[in-house]
Amino acid sequence: MIRSIKKYIPIFLLSLLLIGCDQSLQSESLPENWEVGQVLRTVDGDTLVVNIDGKETRVRMVGINTPESVHPSGVVEYYGQESSDFTKEQLTGRTIYLESDVSPEDQYQRALRYIWLGLPQSTSPTQEEFDKLFYNGILVKRGYAREIIYEPNTKYQDILYDYEQEAIREQRGLWDSDYGTKEVPVTPKIQSDNRTESSLKANQEEQKIKGNKKSKIYHMPTDPDYNKISEQNVVYFNSQEEAEAAGFRRAGNK
Numbered sequence: 001m002i003r004s005i006k007k008y009i010p011i012f013l014l015s016l017l018l019i020g021c022d023q024s025l026q027s028e029s030l031p032e033n034w035e036v037g038q039v040l041r042t043v044d045g046d047t048l049v050v051n052i053d054g055k056e057t058r059v060r061m062v063g064i065n066t067p068e069s070v071h072p073s074g075v076v077e078y079y080g081q082e083s084s085d086f087t088k089e090q091l092t093g094r095t096i097y098l099e100s101d102v103s104p105e106d107q108y109q110r111a112l113r114y115i116w117l118g119l120p121q122s123t124s125p126t127q128e129e130f131d132k133l134f135y136n137g138i139l140v141k142r143g144y145a146r147e148i149i150y151e152p153n154t155k156y157q158d159i160l161y162d163y164e165q166e167a168i169r170e171q172r173g174l175w176d177s178d179y180g181t182k183e184v185p186v187t188p189k190i191q192s193d194n195r196t197e198s199s200l201k202a203n204q205e206e207q208k209i210k211g212n213k214k215s216k217i218y219h220m221p222t223d224p225d226y227n228k229i230s231e232q233n234v235v236y237f238n239s240q241e242e243a244e245a246a247g248f249r250r251a252g253n254k
Contacts, residue, residue: 031123035098035113039091044069045083045144047110048091050098060110061136062101062153063160064145065250067174079174083144091115096135101153112153130159137163143173149217150252161249168244209237211248218243219251 030036037052045066048059066087067080097116106112115135120126130137136156139145140163147160168175210226211218213233218240219226237243240250 030097030119033100034119035100037096037098039094039096042084042088042092045080045087045139048087048115050096052098058110059098059113059115060106060108061115061139061145062112062150063114063147063156063252064136064140065148065252066139066145079144082173083139086142086144087139091135101155103150103153106150112150114156134159136160140164141167141172143167143170143175146174146250148250148252153252209240209243211235211237211243211246216248217251218248223251225251 035052037050037057040049040051040056042048043058046061046064048061050057050059066083067077069076069080069084094117097119098111098113099116100111100113103112116133117135118129118133120129120133125134131141134156136145137159140147140160147157147164149157167173209218209220210229211234212229213235218237219229220240235246237246237248244250
């Protein structure tokens, strides 16, 4: 009898192992708007190349913007290299989870995604999960990125905004005491000298940051929507610090 029972013990143990594997696979099943991938390389602080289902996909993190480290003009913005290095160190070769919002791509055919270092336990992440797993938020919280709006992808904008306010209060990263003194302007220099006083004034205004009084969003001179604000809603700022101190947030156009 004992020998008969021993005969079936290996089969019983194998069955338990298979059941456990099946449960593990089920726990890894992803919601419809989620993907899993491996980071092949980083482009800069907020842009990655990720292997998703065997395909190289260029991914742009949504809801944030890191300072430029590879701008076409050759300009490297203040804290741009630090941000790029941080993302490279943290994500290269790592398995990540990618969550999409309303618009899955931008005008450059880059996948717009929220990056997670692990899978939250539910579709309503806890604050602890945001703090430890939400990489877009980690960049903002540590001062490597600004919070900006990429409409209609605004699912976690309030979380990102709170992280940015914390980084500003603590003067972390790009918000440290040197912020605004080291950034090299991207705006082209005005060359013509044959201009009237009124045209000079207009050009000077064009180089300033434009805010929209109605939406409380500001645009840099190089942003695509810079000249789309109704004149009655325009307010001008001399710096991003000035705009943000007035309660305005950066537009999501890059």
